Amino acid sequence: MEFFVQLLVNGLSIGFLYALSALGFVMIFKSSSVLNFAHGELLAIGAFFFLILAASAKVPIVLCFALTLLGCFALGFIIERLFLRPLIGEALIQVIMLTVGLAAMFKGLMLFIFGGNFFKYPSFLPAALSVTWGMINVPSAYVASFIIGLFFLGLFGFFFKYSSQGIYMRAVADHQTAALSLGVHVRRVFALSWAIAAVVCAVSGIVLGIMHGVNVHELSSIGLKVFPVVILGGLDSIGGAIVGGIIIGLLETFTGGYISGSLGEVIPYIILVFILLIKPYGLFGSVEIERV
Amino acid sequence: MRKLKFRPCGNFKERYEQDIAIFETDFGRVWVWVGLVLLLSSVPFIAGSYTLYIINSIGIAAIAAIGLNILIGYTGQISLGHAAFFGVGAYAAAILATKMGFPFWLSVLAAGGIAALVGMIFGIPSVRLKHLYLCIATLAGQFIIEYVLMNWEGLTNGPAGIILPRATLFGLDISGDQSFFWVVFVCLALMCWMAVNLIRSRYGRAFIAIRDNDLAAEGMGIPIFRYKLLSFGISSFYAGFAGGLWAYYTTSITPEPFTIFLSIQYIAMIIIGGLASIPGSVFGAIFIIILNETLSRITEYIMNTGILSGIALTVAPLREFVFGLAIVLFLIFEPRGLAEVWRVVRSSFRLWPFSY
Numbered sequence: 219m220e221f222f223v224q225l226l227v228n229g230l231s232i233g234f235l236y237a238l239s240a241l242g243f244v245m246i247f248k249s250s251s252v253l254n255f256a257h258g259e260l261l262a263i264g265a266f267f268f269l270i271l272a273a274s275a276k277v278p279i280v281l282c283f284a285l286t287l288l289g290c291f292a293l294g295f296i297i298e299r300l301f302l303r304p305l306i307g308e309a310l311i312q313v314i315m316l317t318v319g320l321a322a323m324f325k326g327l328m329l330f331i332f333g334g335n336f337f338k339y340p341s342f343l344p345a346a347l348s349v350t351w352g353m354i355n356v357p358s359a360y361v362a363s364f365i366i367g368l369f370f371l372g373l374f375g376f377f378f379k380y381s382s383q384g385i386y387m388r389a390v391a392d393h394q395t396a397a398l399s400l401g402v403h404v405r406r407v408f409a410l411s412w413a414i415a416a417v418v419c420a421v422s423g424i425v426l427g428i429m430h431g432v433n434v435h436e437l438s439s440i441g442l443k444v445f446p447v448v449i450l451g452g453l454d455s456i457g458g459a460i461v462g463g464i465i466i467g468l469l470e471t472f473t474g475g476y477i478s479g480s481l482g483e484v485i486p487y488i489i490l491v492f493i494l495l496i497k498p499y500g501l502f503g504s505v506e507i508e509r510v
Numbered sequence: 511m512r513k514l515k516f517r518p519c520g521n522f523k524e525r526y527e528q529d530i531a532i533f534e535t536d537f538g539r540v541w542v543w544v545g546l547v548l549l550l551s552s553v554p555f556i557a558g559s560y561t562l563y564i565i566n567s568i569g570i571a572a573i574a575a576i577g578l579n580i581l582i583g584y585t586g587q588i589s590l591g592h593a594a595f596f597g598v599g600a601y602a603a604a605i606l607a608t609k610m611g612f613p614f615w616l617s618v619l620a621a622g623g624i625a626a627l628v629g630m631i632f633g634i635p636s637v638r639l640k641h642l643y644l645c646i647a648t649l650a651g652q653f654i655i656e657y658v659l660m661n662w663e664g665l666t667n668g669p670a671g672i673i674l675p676r677a678t679l680f681g682l683d684i685s686g687d688q689s690f691f692w693v694v695f696v697c698l699a700l701m702c703w704m705a706v707n708l709i710r711s712r713y714g715r716a717f718i719a720i721r722d723n724d725l726a727a728e729g730m731g732i733p734i735f736r737y738k739l740l741s742f743g744i745s746s747f748y749a750g751f752a753g754g755l756w757a758y759y760t761t762s763i764t765p766e767p768f769t770i771f772l773s774i775q776y777i778a779m780i781i782i783g784g785l786a787s788i789p790g791s792v793f794g795a796i797f798i799i800i801l802n803e804t805l806s807r808i809t810e811y812i813m814n815t816g817i818l819s820g821i822a823l824t825v826a827p828l829r830e831f832v833f834g835l836a837i838v839l840f841l842i843f844e845p846r847g848l849a850e851v852w853r854v855v856r857s858s859f860r861l862w863p864f865s866y
Contacts, residue, residue: 253642253645253646301838301842304842305841305842308845309586310642311582311586311588311642312841312845314588314642314645315582315588315777315781315837315841316837316838316841316842318590318774318777318837319778319781319833319834319835319836319837319838319841320834320838321774321834322771322774322778322830322831322833322834322837323830323831323834323835323837323838324834325827325830325831325834326827326828326829326830326831326832326833326834327827327831329827329830330827330828330831442649442653442770445646445649445650446650449646480657480660480661481657481661483653483657484653484654484656484657487649487650487653487654488650488654490646490647490650491632491635491647491650491651491654494635494636494639494643494646494647495634495635498635498638498639498643
């Protein structure tokens with residue numbers, strides 16, 4: 219029983235993380251219908267940026283957070299400007315392959331700089347955060363990541379719902395030409411969606427780092443695990459990304475705990491194939507009907 | 511004998527057959543034959559065994575790259591699991607050869623067939639949908655196949671791998687670098703010939719129609735689902751065939767090489783070589799394999815200099831960086847790849863000295 223509850227807690231927290239990182243992915247997909255294969259590398263960049271600031275430069279933690287988010291916001295802009303902007307007007311397949319190339323590039327670069335080792339953040343969480351509840355013990359890292367994650371989910375929710383930029387982004391996602399004719403600056407929206415996606419990635423990268431420590435290979439493999447999550451939830455649904463993330467996280471930990479660890483690693487992809495077979499647009503995705 | 515045709519100074523095509531002809535002039539046809547004969551008769555005697563190894567690797571990679579180009583370049587569907595299907599082919603050939611005692615030619619052909627079947631199983635759920643779902647399904651396929659190769663010990667022998675018997679063809683031993691060269695390049699020439707002719711058949715034109723606009727293609731009566739699946743099957747067949755050859759060539763296989771990184775290498779090959787171009791796939795394979803070898807030679811060299819051996823370990827991931835960079839740069843600056851560069855060079859020679 220204790221094992222079960224511990225797995226449940228782990229699964230929920232990992233699933234929560236998947237949800238958070240799927241959010242950034244869905245955002246790029248919604249605004250520009252690009253499948254971003256460099257997602258995991260963006261996570262890793264955020265996490266390592268925070269690591270450098272916190273562990274090597276010894277900047278105060280709050281400032282670290284702010285600087286990382288700011289840096290990743292700028293990075294998102296730069297990526298869009300340098301790599302995505304020249305391909306506007308090209309076929310979508312070229313843009314997607316560009317993100318595959320970017321992924322290999324960033325991963326190689328980060329492995330070159332940091333190597334494949336595990337790094338831990340300096341501990342800065344107060345011990346009071348950890349919750350002990352009978353025999354169940356939830357470490358403070360998990361509680362903190364839950365709080366941070368919830369805060370940012372709420373923040374982005376409000377951003378999309380009420381801020382004018384958020385409304386522009388939803389307008390572009392809905393119908394690009396219509397948004398253009400109503401005076402929305404579509405190119406700026408693309409740039410902004412990459413920047414915000416990079417920020418979301420950085421947040422989830424940092425949260426992941428707090429929970430498990432940071433490692434280039436692991437972070438980039440999480441970037442690929444976003445695919446089962448978004449297919450399960452529906453490619454263009456933010457609510458779906460959250461539900462899908464939690465389901466995938468739970469499935470992965472329970473399979474890993476009860477059957478075998480290596481099967482736990484592939485179970486999300488097996489689920490992915492079945493979802494495509496049974497309910498291809500996912501739980502909450504919008505079904506596309508096109509007529510000529 | 512009819513008169514050889516040279517390049518006309520203008521467009522004199524009158525019939526459709528002239529438009530879809532592979533060689534516009536007899537000049538090209540003659541050169542291809544001369545090139546093939548020169549390649550097959552001189553290279554294996556001139557090149558040393560290390561050079562031959564690289565050339566054979568290029569030939570095998572080119573076969574797989576042609577398959578991927580049929581899928582990505584002509585049908586417009588991305589596959590991220592090409593390395594996995596290559597691996598399925600390699601394992602299929604190895605298992606058929608060791609457990610069932612199949613001869614070389616049959617097990618390599620069967621390897622292609624099995625890879626095509628496995629590929630189509632992963633293709634079925636995704637090709638019904640628009641929006642590049644195939645790309646996501648093949649990503650899943652990549653991981654699932656990697657897992658199966660590693661963990662189904664009864665069939666694949668797990669991480670220990672399988673050792674293949676020596677390859678023989680018509681009673682001759684062909685397992686050496688030199689004799690395998692002829693096998694690989696005859697296969698490559700045949701596969702090129704098949705691909706080029708496939709593209710100008712009704713199937714190939716249906717693939718191109720699907721790539722350009724799938725709704726319009728459906729409106730014109732092309733059954734999209736069937737053709738996408740067919741294209742994916744053909745692409746996996748090429749991968750599996752190349753995998754089978756590779757298994758016989760290296761004589762022992764383990765699950766390690768067939769990772770997503772190899773899939774990315776194949777994608778890099780066809781982007782660098784040129785999307786929707788059969789010679790482009792071959793150029794891409796040449797470029798990537800030589801780049802790969804150069805980079806690992808540099809790493810090795812730094813490792814051997816002693817003082818710098820610590821750095822050498824960290825230089826290894828730069829290979830991945832260079833591949834990524836090559837993909838990105840080619841996509842931005844020369845999206846049609848080396849095939850386009852080659853065309854420009856050729857036509858500037860042809861038009862010299864009046865290049866307008």
